[in-house]
Structure formats: structure tokens, C-alpha cells
Amino acid sequence: MNLTLYKQMMKVNIKGMLNYALGSAFYMILMVWVYPSIAENTKTFDELVKSMPAGLTKAFGFESGFGSFESYISGEYYGVLLPLIVTIFCVMLPTQLVAKLVDHGSMAYLLATPTTRGKIAFTQALVLITGIVLIMALTTISGFTGFYLFIEDASAFHTARFLQLNIGAFLLFFAVGGISFLISSLSNDEKKSLGISGAIAIGFFSLDLVGKISEKIDWLRNMTIYSLYAPSDIVSGTAKLGPSLALLAAIGALAFFAGIYAFKKRDLPL
Numbered sequence: 001m002n003l004t005l006y007k008q009m010m011k012v013n014i015k016g017m018l019n020y021a022l023g024s025a026f027y028m029i030l031m032v033w034v035y036p037s038i039a040e041n042t043k044t045f046d047e048l049v050k051s052m053p054a055g056l057t058k059a060f061g062f063e064s065g066f067g068s069f070e071s072y073i074s075g076e077y078y079g080v081l082l083p084l085i086v087t088i089f090c091v092m093l094p095t096q097l098v099a100k101l102v103d104h105g106s107m108a109y110l111l112a113t114p115t116t117r118g119k120i121a122f123t124q125a126l127v128l129i130t131g132i133v134l135i136m137a138l139t140t141i142s143g144f145t146g147f148y149l150f151i152e153d154a155s156a157f158h159t160a161r162f163l164q165l166n167i168g169a170f171l172l173f174f175a176v177g178g179i180s181f182l183i184s185s186l187s188n189d190e191k192k193s194l195g196i197s198g199a200i201a202i203g204f205f206s207l208d209l210v211g212k213i214s215e216k217i218d219w220l221r222n223m224t225i226y227s228l229y230a231p232s233d234i235v236s237g238t239a240k241l242g243p244s245l246a247l248l249a250a251i252g253a254l255a256f257f258a259g260i261y262a263f264k265k266r267d268l269p270l
Helices: 005-038 042-051 056-059 069-078 081-102 108-110 116-148 159-187 190-211 216-223 233-235 242-264
Strands: none
Touching: 005 069, 005 116, 042 056, 056 116, 069 081, 069 159, 069 233, 081 108, 081 116, 081 159, 081 190, 108 233, 116 159, 116 242, 159 190, 159 233, 159 242
16 A cells, blocks of 8 residues: 555545535434434334335335334435445545546556555555445444434444444445446546446446335346345344355455456556
């Protein structure tokens, strides 16, 4: 890793990272603040969910109902909104870190310094991973903080399952970010990189969402890594966490290392 480059890239991108991280933290606090009023009317909300089409409740992660804080937050935030928001981050930042620099000619200045291509690519990958860690860390901390500020019954909080929700989310975004980083490392054009990464990431997200709606098209979920992260299954205790999380970690690690290797070996239009 090139520490000087890492510091500079963090300085350039920290504002954007914080926008996503603080936005996620704020929304989490808001969700926790609203929860006590939801908890008082759990039966009403559960009946409303049961009246909805089964495919719709599954698609938006409401199968577990609102019987616990984790069930509520998994459906309200971790099921759809958080994955969508951070997926956008995992598409945008890798493009800016590699493809944009190549496209605009800035990469030539970095390569003119006494450092290797491998170190440059590895450093940019660490910047992206730092951003994902920052977003998920603040989201997790805000969840704990909000719960102990606004909810009196501390025993209602299942710490282990809430942490599992966030660890699973981090590894999902680690994998998505790795794939986008690989595409960016192979691209000379910023718009092309952004388009391909966005199409793959949003395509995966959409296939998972559509596949949940009906059992007839459930097979679509087998084509996307988003099926490896099921918040409702995590909070209900039915998720096979070990294999899913290990596979997400492996996909992310392989994609990042492939991106670093590809950038190191390919010809650049400098």
C-alpha cells in the first residue's frame, strides 16, 4: 500500500463517504425512534402484512412481521433500502478511483511516481473497502445508540442477530464493491465502467427482488449474489449464515485481487 496515496484519496473522497454513512445513520436513528409506536400496535401491523400478497411481503422482507426490533428493522431498512443505497455507492466510488483517473489522464501522474501499479491498485481498493466499513460501522453504531436512547426495554434487543444483519450487509457490499472494482480496473472509459458496473449491480438487485415475488420465478435468485443475504432469515434464525457469508467474502476477495492483477498487467492508454 502507498500510504501517501491512501491519505490523499481519503481526503478527496471522505465527504462522499460521510454523506452515505451519515445518511444511513440518520435513517437508522429515525427508524428506531419510530419503533416504540410500531411496537404498541404490533398485532395491527402484522395483520396488515398478512393481508398483503405473500410475494410482496417476501420481496420487501416483511415475512418476520413486526414482533421484534430486528424483524422490524430488517424489513424496513435492511431488506431493500440499505442494499439499494450502498449498492449505488459501491458502483460510483470504484469508477472514480480507477477508471475515471485513467480516462482523464490523471493515472499517468500517479504511475510517474516511484511506486508500482500493484501498490496503486491495492491502495485504491483499500480506499473503497474503508468507505464500506465506514458506512456499515456508523449504521451499526447508530442502531445501538438509537435503541438505548429511545427504547426502554433493553432486553428486547437481540445483539447477536443485529450484528449478524450488519456483518452480512458488509460482506454483501464487499462483494458488490469488488466486482465493480474489477470492472473499473479493466476499463479505460469512466462512463463505460459506470454503465457496466451499474447494470450488473442493479441487475443482480432486481433479479433478487423479482425472484422473491413468486415461487414460479424464484430460480432468478440463483443468478444473483443478493440471494446470499436474507435479512428476514437472519432475524428469524433460519439463515445458513456460515456458507453464505463465506461465499460473499470469497467473491469479494477474488474480485478485488483480480482487479489489482488486471490493472497491474494490462496496457493503459497513457
